[in-house]
Every structure is written in C-alpha cells, then in structure tokens.
Amino acid sequence: MPELPEVETIRRDLAPQVQGRRVASVEVLWERSIAVPPAPEFVGRLTGRTITGVDRRGKFLLLRLDQNETLAVHLRMTGRLLYRPAGAAPDPHLRVRIVFEGGDELRFTDQRKFGRLYLLDPSGLDTLFARLGPEPLDAAAGREQFLALLRQRRGALKPLLLNQATIAGLGNIYVNESLFRAGLHPLRRAETLTEEERARLYNAVRETLQAAIAHGGTSIATFLSALGSSGRNQDYLLVHQRAGQPCPRCGTPIARIVVAGRGTFFCPRCQPLP
DNA sequence: CATTACCTGCAA
DNA sequence: TTGCAGGTAATG
Secondary structure, eight states: OOOOHHHHHHHHHHHHHHHBBBBEOOOOOOHHHHEEEEEEEEHHHHHOOOOEEEEEETTTEEEESSTTEEEEEOOTTTEEEEEETTTOOOTTTTTEEEEESSSOOEEEESSSSSSEEEEEEEHHHHHHHHOOOOOTSOOOHHHHHHHHHHHHOOOOOHHHHTTTSTTTTTHHHHHHHHHHHHTOOTTBGGOOHHHHHHHHHHHHHHHHHHHHHHHOOOOSSSOOOOSSSOOOOGGGGTTTTOOSSSSSTTOOOEEEEEETTTTEEEEEETTOOO
C-alpha cells in the first residue's frame, strides 16, 4: 500500500501518541509478519521498551526504543499501523498487537500479509538500509546522489525509479505521477537523458511527494493513517489510474501500458518517446 | 530487463 | 473465473 508520503503521514500522526510510551505486552497473531528476530524473541525484547521517537527512512517507519533498539515497519501493500485507545473495537486482519501501559494499543493489521516488522540493533539497521538510495526530501546531498546515480544507470526510467536503490520511497503511484510532471516517457532510457531532463525529473519527484504529503497521502484502496483517517491525494492524481481520461495539461486521453509488471499511466503527447 | 512468488479481496 | 491492486526478493 503505502509509499513515502503515506508512511510520512503515519509518522506525523503517530509520533505524538506513542512518544514516551512503555510497551506492557506484545501479541503476535501471524508469525511471518515478524521478519526478525524469531517471534518469541521479538516479543521478549520489545516488552518493557519505551518509545523515544518516530522516524522514517524511505518506506520504513522507525520506532526508536530505549536500549538502542529500533522497531522498523514496512507496510508493503496492505499493512496498516493503527493507534487505538484502550478497549477499542477489533480491527480486521490484525497480525501484531503492541499494548502500552495504560491499555492503549498500536495495531499492525495487514490483509495480504506482505508487511514485515524488524526489531534491530544499530548494525541490523545499517544492513537494512544498505541498499537504499537517497532520501528524496533531504537537501543538497540527496540531489547530487540522485543525479549521479541517474548518470551512471541504464535502462527504462520506470523500473529504475521503482528500484529503492535509485531513490528511496517511490512506488507505482508516485513514479507515474513524477514522470508526468517531468514530461518524460516511462520507457525513456536513462542513458539518453540530458542534464536538464535529469534535473527536471529530480524536481518533479520532490514536488509530487511534497504535494502528496500536504494532502495526507493517497487512499485509493486501503491506506489509512495511524488515527484511521483517509488521505486526500487521490483527488489530485494527474495520470495514475486515469486511463482514457483527458490529460490535465493537453486533453489527450491518458494511456495505460504495463512496465515492470505494473500498471503504467502517462500522456502520450506530454511524455513523448524521442 | 521480465517473471514468479508471497497473500487476499474485489471488480470486471 | 480472471485480472488487478500502492511492494520487493528471488529467479531466469
């Protein structure tokens, strides 16, 4: 489900609720939701920890804990992190329940069971992040790193941008939207880009993500923030899932093809293949 | 590169 | 019944 803007929305909603809270008990209802360590050890090490902060790296949400531990959560397609007050009604597809002192809960629910939780020490975190590219919303360093990677990589832009090693946090929605904003065809090959086009792509990625965060994320099918609210960015999508509808810039019908196995939406006129 | 596997639910 | 869905690791 969520890409960078959705994870960032969850982070912002969740942080004030869980900051400083101590974990009283943990219940794992679907063991494979725990990537590492094995579920019994996961429960033992997480119980008694206090949450000191909430961060994000790419699509990973990071709950910082005392004892130098971090609970990293990747929601994949349908995962949700829901903060629920004590005694709240059950949620469907509950996989992991984290109960705080006082009875409030953080619930990990996941219809398709692709999402994963990782309880890691600092070196484990380094390993997890080793293959992540730059943070698109970070300042100058991220820009240079991204432009450098684009200069050396070859092949179609769409699979390149879906690869988290190129830039961290993009998924299908925001790759489609970013390429439209940049006026670049999804099958355009990276090695044919001009420096001006590379810069345009970088700027388009940032504008697309920042707008989506400002709208609280995109709720097409299943995304909910930590407090259970939907995002509004689905009302602002320019091309994603809009096949046959007029391009917002020129009126040409939006096309749909499959690239990298994913539905790919673009304007044939605004995003020509040279 | 593309395809498959991991899973479930919904719409066509 | 088939195809599709916002992800990614493994495989060809």
